[in-house]
Amino acid sequence: MGTPTTFISLFLILVILCTSTVANGDHPDHAKPSKGIRAAYWPSFNSFPASSIQTSLFTHIYYAFLLPDPATFKLSITSDDQTKLPEFIGSLLNLTPPVKTLFSIGGGGSNATVFSEMASTKQSRQVFINSSIEVARKYGFQGVDLDWEFPANVVDMSNLALLYKQWRNSLDEEAKACGKPRLLLTSAVYYASEFQVYGGPRSYPAGAISKYLDWASPMCFDYHGSWENFTGEHSALYDSKSNISTNYGIRSWIQAGVPAKKLVMGLPLYGKSWRLRDPKVNGVGAAAVGVGPGDDGILLYYQIVELNAQSNATVVFDKQTKSYYSYSGTTWIGYDDVRSVALKVRFAKSLGLGGYFFWALGQDKDWTLSQKASNAWKYGG
Numbered sequence: 194m195g196t197p198t199t200f201i202s203l204f205l206i207l208v209i210l211c212t213s214t215v216a217n218g219d220h221p222d223h224a225k226p227s228k229g230i231r232a233a234y235w236p237s238f239n240s241f242p243a244s245s246i247q248t249s250l251f252t253h254i255y256y257a258f259l260l261p262d263p264a265t266f267k268l269s270i271t272s273d274d275q276t277k278l279p280e281f282i283g284s285l286l287n288l289t290p291p292v293k294t295l296f297s298i299g300g301g302g303s304n305a306t307v308f309s310e311m312a313s314t315k316q317s318r319q320v321f322i323n324s325s326i327e328v329a330r331k332y333g334f335q336g337v338d339l340d341w342e343f344p345a346n347v348v349d350m351s352n353l354a355l356l357y358k359q360w361r362n363s364l365d366e367e368a369k370a371c372g373k374p375r376l377l378l379t380s381a382v383y384y385a386s387e388f389q390v391y392g393g394p395r396s397y398p399a400g401a402i403s404k405y406l407d408w409a410s411p412m413c414f415d416y417h418g419s420w421e422n423f424t425g426e427h428s429a430l431y432d433s434k435s436n437i438s439t440n441y442g443i444r445s446w447i448q449a450g451v452p453a454k455k456l457v458m459g460l461p462l463y464g465k466s467w468r469l470r471d472p473k474v475n476g477v478g479a480a481a482v483g484v485g486p487g488d489d490g491i492l493l494y495y496q497i498v499e500l501n502a503q504s505n506a507t508v509v510f511d512k513q514t515k516s517y518y519s520y521s522g523t524t525w526i527g528y529d530d531v532r533s534v535a536l537k538v539r540f541a542k543s544l545g546l547g548g549y550f551f552w553a554l555g556q557d558k559d560w561t562l563s564q565k566a567s568n569a570w571k572y573g574g
């Protein structure tokens with residue numbers, strides 16, 4: 194048994210450990226920075242080195258992605274991961290200020306059926322959960338993230354609730370047993386709390402999300418793309434004609450009962466391009482005959498900045514959606530720039546959200562948008 198002094202200092206250390214998840218970074222003397230989550234995903238499959246992450250702009254960095262083995266449901270650590278996981282953790286440990294590290298399981302390219310099967314029995318969920326803990330502890334992560342895109346029906350959604358519950362219980366127990374801080378549990382989710390497309394109507398388990406997750410991260414992007422024959426702002430803050438907007442999505446989460454503080458809003462560092470049918474008809478919703486430059490019409494922010502400069506593009510701030518678009522000849526690109534990112538971050542703050550995240554590191558132009566978002570969050574700038 195310890196003396197009262199050791200007890201008190203232990204208690205203080207615990208308090209510091211438990212409250213230091215969000216606050217760090219450089220702050221000028223005149224303003225007290227807002228706390229909150231400023232996160233970003235690091236795609237392990239790209240060439241952007243983790244060692245060059247400017248950690249003052251972030252609080253949490255996600256390694257993206259790990260996948261469950263389709264037969265065993267244990268996380269499969271590929272030979273690439275075997276190199277990159279320790280590299281990622283090692284690089285970030287060397288950077289100041291420190292950030293928390295999580296790995297994300299799944300991603301847009303992963304097989305949703307595997308997640309559906311994994312989540313369908315208590316036993317398979319436990320194998321998956323145990324494996325996530327084992328990997329997190331082995332490499333020194335502070336949290337785990339699920340990015341199941343997407344639960345396809347109401348059965349998947351109720352199994353997802355069971356998974357969150359079982360996972361959180363296991364994390365609590367493991368922390369108690371090993372005496373380490375509990376691993377964080379977060380999840381990337383659809384921009385809205387319910388699906389009206391891609392299969393039958395279904396809603397996320399808002400109760401389980403509120404109770405068992407540290408936060409959920411609505412992916413407020415990809416609203417429009419190559420599947421459409423008209424131009425669109427793929428991360429529109431507002432849309433007067435449809436529910437496909439960040440304003441609608443975030444409010445649907447709050448309406449569903451998830452506390453605003455547990456929502457971390459997604460921001461894209463990429464845009465979507467189209468080829469205009471008529472260069473003179475070039476607004477949002479203009480007729481398009483296919484995608485423009487980029488990978489299936491996806492252009493990264495730094496590529497957009499360069500392309501706009503090279504092509505002398507006309508750049509427009511669209512007041513309705515609070516987004517940007519540029520056009521030059523038949524090329525049209527919808528994206529976020531400094532002003533729209535600041536507006537979105539202010540929107541997130543005004544609703545009392547827990548923070549924001551970017552997809553993805555390596556896509557910004559000299560940290561321009563990351564810096565703007567961070568300042569807007571911390572100081573309202």
Ligand SMILES: *[C@@H]1O[C@H](CO)[C@@H](O)[C@H](O)[C@H]1NC(C)=O
Pocket residue numbers: 263304305306307
């Ligand atoms: C997805 O996983 C399921 C179950 O393992 C498998 O049957 C299916 O072939 C997979 N689909 C693809 C596209 O790999």
Ligand SMILES: *[C@@H]1O[C@H](CO)[C@@H](O)[C@H](O)[C@H]1NC(C)=O
Pocket residue numbers: 316319320323
């Ligand atoms: C998961 O881990 C716990 C704690 O170590 C252990 O008791 C349990 O048997 C494991 N379950 C599975 C399915 O691996």
Ligand SMILES: *[C@@H]1O[C@H](CO)[C@@H](O)[C@H](O)[C@H]1NC(C)=O
Pocket residue numbers: 434435436
């Ligand atoms: C938007 O969502 C609301 C429910 O949240 C629904 O009543 C309305 O019909 C939807 N509007 C459109 C255009 O889909």
Ligand SMILES: *[C@@H]1O[C@H](CO)[C@@H](O)[C@H](O)[C@H]1NC(C)=O
Pocket residue numbers: 422423479480481
């Ligand atoms: C887009 O395609 C739909 C159906 O294929 C068609 O009805 C519509 O007129 C097209 N719109 C434009 C702007 O070309």
Ligand SMILES: *[C@@H]1O[C@H](CO)[C@@H](O)[C@H](O)[C@H]1NC(C)=O
Pocket residue numbers: 503504505
């Ligand atoms: C771009 O615009 C500038 C000034 O408006 C002009 O001097 C230049 O020739 C233009 N370049 C191209 C590639 O159109």
